[in-house]
Amino acid sequence: MIMSELMVLIEPEKVEKMIENIGKAKILIEAIKYIRAFYRKTFVIKYGGSAMVKPELKKSFIEDLIFLNFVGINVIVVHGGGASINTLLDKLKIESKFFNGLRITDEETMDVVEMVLAGKINKGIVNDIQTQGSNAIGLSGKDSNLLKVKKKMVEGEDLGFVGEVTEVNTQFLKGILKNSLIPVIAPIGSDHIGNTYNINADEVALAISKALNVEKLIYITDVLGVLLDVNDKNSLISELRTEQALSYIREGKITEGMIPKVRSCIEAVNSDVKAVHIIDGRIEHSLLLEILTPQGIGTMFKK
Secondary structure, three states: OOHHHHHHOOOHHHHHHHHHHHHHHHHHHHHHHHHHHHOOOEEEEEEOHHHHOOHHHHHHHHHHHHHHHHOOOEEEEEEOOHHHHHHHHHHOOOOOOEEOOEEOEOHHHHHHHHHHHHHHHHHHHHHHHHHOOOOEEEEEOOHHHOEEEEEEEEOOEEEEEEEEEEEEOHHHHHHHHHOOOEEEEEOEEEOOOOOEEEOOHHHHHHHHHHHHOOOEEEEEEOOOOOEOOOOOHHHEOOEEEHHHHHHHHHOOOOOOOHHHHHHHHHHHHHOOOOEEEEEEOOOOOHHHHHHOOOOOOOEEEEO
8 A cells, every 4th residue: 555545544633743753754864874974073063152041042052962972973062151251240340341352351350251161151061961961071271281372462452361272182182082072161271381361262163173173163153154145044155165255255245243253164174174164053953954964054164
């Protein structure tokens, strides 16, 4: 008996459920080729924006991480936490100051930044992962000299204890991944004489991706991806080659805050990271939708 004849004999609500289940099975089968391709490969995921704040988005992000980990894909999480830092600074009546999007970090501010990033936020993410059934380890760049740093100057301006990564302890990270742990990294590091620095989380994710030559670098953001027209959601670019991305910047099609993010993507793929993705963390399970479906939902950069 063929399927159409069989369905005539089944109650309508059961037919609907059967069709739904067949659709789910097809999705799982479709995902197999991606799981096979990325087995034992490493993804670096920069975690930020609404996905860190809204409970339902946090839950779906953690579920995505655990899924990837369980099917044999290594994941490294680098997180931000600017909103939480601002909240605590306000409570302590310490003024927040910025230059070119980077936090001006004096000694008092640095103490708060480290407390929030390497403490509350980092351990909260680790706890969320472990509550859902995977094992994670919370780190800052100071642990085992994971991130060696030097002072960062921006357009000749001294921003205080703001740093840039000069070296990544790749052997330490590889040892963690070998044990199927998920490293969760706070963007804090130290220099050769022990000074502690605040580092832009995007830059930390980029530095680790380059040092490990990872399969993918993924930025979880509050934007759909790269749009040719910021006022038109239908102008999303699903895939960008580096030359085309640079052309769009020159032509003014990629503007303002998206420019540094796109330049980071270009730098990553030019440094042998296989692909870089900008995806919208406001969409539940955006990580799996981008990685394990042919359509994806964000923008992927390739050479």
